[in-house]
Amino acid sequence: RKEVEQDPGPFNVPEGATVAFNCTYSNSASQSFFWYRQDCRKEPKLLMSVYSSGNEDGRFTAQLNRASQYISLLIRDSKLSDSATYLCAVNTYRDNYGQNFVFGPGTRLSVLP
Amino acid sequence: GAVVSQHPSWVICKSGTSVKIECRSLDFQATTMFWYRQFPKQSLMLMATSNEGSKATYEQGVEKDKFLINHASLTLSTLTVTSAHPEDSSFYICSAQPETSGNTIYFGEGSWLTVV
Numbered sequence: 754r755k756e757v758e759q760d761p762g763p764f765n766v767p768e769g770a771t772v773a774f775n776c777t778y779s780n781s782a783s784q785s786f787f788w789y790r791q792d793c794r795k796e797p798k799l800l801m802s803v804y805s806s807g808n809e810d811g812r813f814t815a816q817l818n819r820a821s822q823y824i825s826l827l828i829r830d831s832k833l834s835d836s837a838t839y840l841c842a843v844n845t846y847r848d849n850y851g852q853n854f855v856f857g858p859g860t861r862l863s864v865l866p
Numbered sequence: 867g868a869v870v871s872q873h874p875s876w877v878i879c880k881s882g883t884s885v886k887i888e889c890r891s892l893d894f895q896a897t898t899m900f901w902y903r904q905f906p907k908q909s910l911m912l913m914a915t916s917n918e919g920s921k922a923t924y925e926q927g928v929e930k931d932k933f934l935i936n937h938a939s940l941t942l943s944t945l946t947v948t949s950a951h952p953e954d955s956s957f958y959i960c961s962a963q964p965e966t967s968g969n970t971i972y973f974g975e976g977s978w979l980t981v982v
Contacts, residue, residue, distance in 0.1 A: 779954065796959050796973040796974060797973050798973070840909065854961070855912065857909060
């Protein structure tokens, strides 16, 4: 089983739609969780950190369920500019190896006019 | 946000030669930097964790003698791909973790390596 898994995608949605991304992680000792977006042939950019209480930033809402080892990202009122690949990232501290930022495979989103 | 600069953005080299990629944190000090590789349409794969003043920690399956990492200062880490082969062609990305940021990491712009 991969350490971080995401919906395979791609998601093709019309402008204005609400879209949800799901991510699961296998290491229960993981400590920090993030969503990144990556545009084609570019580096990932931090979208938001994910907290146990859930957090919102404008049209974006992230949630974490530690018991189920599950992270989600909801985008409301999607825009054309939201088209990108969304990467879930999990940070785990490992003895002898230090920190390990592991990324999921990503889910590609295309918002259509 | 925090700025991480990576250089070069693009490099083409001949098989058998070595290529050095630099990763600099421009406005913060980073005791830890990470090096990733990403093949087309695949996810980021962590290659190694670079710690200032000590040896890098390599992930399983990554050859430490082929991918030399040096983290000589709190703002600079370098990755040298030695004796490059065409299968080393990939997108290499570094990231840095500010000392005071908690767990957030910031990425460099990435370096596209093509070995011919």
